[in-house]
Amino acid sequence: MLGSGAREHALLLALSRDLSVTGMVCAPGNAGTAQLAESYPVAVDDPAAVVALAQEVAADLVVVGPEVPLVAGVADALRDAGIACFGPSAAAAQIEGSKSFAKQVMRDAGVATADAAVFTDADACAAHLRSAPPPYVVKADGLAAGKGVHVGSHVEVAIAFARDVLSAPGSVAVVEAYLDGPEVSLFALSDGSTVVPLLPAQDFKRVGDGDQGPNTGGMGAYAPLPWLPDGTVAQVQREVLQPVVEEMARRGTPFTGLLYAGLAMTSSGPQVIEFNCRFGDPETQVVLALLETPLAQLLLACATGRLDEAGPLQWREGSAVTVVVAAEGYPGAPAAGDPVEVGALPEGVQVLHAGTRREGGAVVASGGRVLSVTAAGDDLRQARERAYRGVDAVSLRGGHWRTDIALAAVEGRISLP
Numbered sequence: 001m002l003g004s005g006a007r008e009h010a011l012l013l014a015l016s017r018d019l020s021v022t023g024m025v026c027a028p029g030n031a032g033t034a035q036l037a038e039s040y041p042v043a044v045d046d047p048a049a050v051v052a053l054a055q056e057v058a059a060d061l062v063v064v065g066p067e068v069p070l071v072a073g074v075a076d077a078l079r080d081a082g083i084a085c086f087g088p089s090a091a092a093a094q095i096e097g098s099k100s101f102a103k104q105v106m107r108d109a110g111v112a113t114a115d116a117a118v119f120t121d122a123d124a125c126a127a128h129l130r131s132a133p134p135p136y137v138v139k140a141d142g143l144a145a146g147k148g149v150h151v152g153s154h155v156e157v158a159i160a161f162a163r164d165v166l167s168a169p170g171s172v173a174v175v176e177a178y179l180d181g182p183e184v185s186l187f188a189l190s191d192g193s194t195v196v197p198l199l200p201a202q203d204f205k206r207v208g209d210g211d212q213g214p215n216t217g218g219m220g221a222y223a224p225l226p227w228l229p230d231g232t233v234a235q236v237q238r239e240v241l242q243p244v245v246e247e248m249a250r251r252g253t254p255f256t257g258l259l260y261a262g263l264a265m266t267s268s269g270p271q272v273i274e275f276n277c278r279f280g281d282p283e284t285q286v287v288l289a290l291l292e293t294p295l296a297q298l299l300l301a302c303a304t305g306r307l308d309e310a311g312p313l314q315w316r317e318g319s320a321v322t323v324v325v326a327a328e329g330y331p332g333a334p335a336a337g338d339p340v341e342v343g344a345l346p347e348g349v350q351v352l353h354a355g356t357r358r359e360g361g362a363v364v365a366s367g368g369r370v371l372s373v374t375a376a377g378d379d380l381r382q383a384r385e386r387a388y389r390g391v392d393a394v395s396l397r398g399g400h401w402r403t404d405i406a407l408a409a410v411e412g413r414i415s416l417p
């Protein structure tokens with residue numbers, strides 16, 4: 001396993017439940033993953049270092065958590081060395097690595113997405129924004145860890161953001177039409193031709209309750225989505241996932257791994273906001289909390305082009321909710337080094353580690369998002385109550401979390417435009 005977040009902890013936990021797994025290692029890992037897999041301090045975006053580690057531990061399968069190693073070609077290097085890898089090639093990872101590339105793929109595949117214009121010249125971009133109606137959506141073209149997007153209704157602020165993006169040499173800004181409607185994260189497994197969607201989830205990106213404050217890597221999530229009309233997953237599979245996987249294969253860059261469609265449920269149907277080339281965090285924590293099918297066999301089937309042989313996925317009945325506990329100061333300058341303690345947990349709750357490390361006998365915070373407290377329940381209300389009772393068992397000085405994860409869905413307040 002490559003990565004060190006709650007997503008990787010959730011993946012390791014699900015992999016550990018698969019009886020075909022005999023051992024796991026994780027690079028670089030955190031204090032939580034270390035309970036399941038030995039940690040190796042390897043730079044995960046260094047293809048040669050990852051291949052050397054995989055050979056040293058005789059890995060049968062390497063699962064890549066984050067996007068940066070994929071864009072850096074880690075999956076290519078592993079496959080060239082004859083090691084099975086769950087994760088796309090660098091060329092296929094461009095579906096996340098470049099927003100303009102993703103737009104071209106969608107255009108060629110006939111997939112619905114926001115109209116977009118691409119700029120390298122700041123004055124041309126400013127003129128375009130001035131002629132467009134609000135709200136304005138401006139994106140930096142490359143990987144930006146959630147910080148490369150501006151959505152707002154003030155044209156001068158949007159122009160300033162675009163000028164900032166374009167001040168870096170060789171940079172590209174994408175200006176998009178605003179998509180209205182609730183967002184859905186839909187993950188799909190792909191072996192390059194067969195596509196198997198997982199349960200739909202929703203994440204919460206802003207730091208504060210009521211979607212206030214700055215963007216984060218994600219403050220919580222829930223799955224499945226009680227408000228999503230029946231048939232939506234099948235529709236997205238037919239109209240988005242399958243055409244994109246076919247288009248990637250047609251281009252000679254088949255997509256193997258996890259294709260993550262970020263969708264807006266607009267008045268004219270589901271439209272793509274973005275693709276990611278890996279499991280999303282924190283949605284993975286809730287999706288995997290409900291998956292009963294042995295995960296290692298599924299990921300290996302993707303890596304070896306045999307996903308068509310996997311039967312239908314088995315899911316636990318009910319729902320799952322995760323609440324992220326962040327360090328003081330996150331998403332600005334998070335405090336590090338404070339001790340993290342977890343008391344007795346209610347039934348059905350798992351504490352997944354993100355920014356933690358071991359210091360002597362104690363676990364201390366070492367990153368912005370510290371823990372992802374995840375609960376399954378018979379329904380969304382029960383899962384939510386359990387998750388928040390789990391949060392109550394956490395002690396971290398200055399720790400903060402949203403109190404409204406999955407609340408609007410429990411109260412039936414989400415509607416489609």
Ligand code: AMP
Nearest residue numbers: 114137149151176177178179262273274
């Ligand atoms: P991205 O990095 O493309 O995922 O964008 C981050 C967030 O910005 C998304 O999850 C949306 O909440 C918002 N966003 C991005 N593009 C659009 C759009 N075209 N219309 C409305 N909201 C958007």
Ligand code: GLY
Nearest residue numbers: 203218280281282
């Ligand atoms: N949940 C957002 C992401 O993983 O990018």
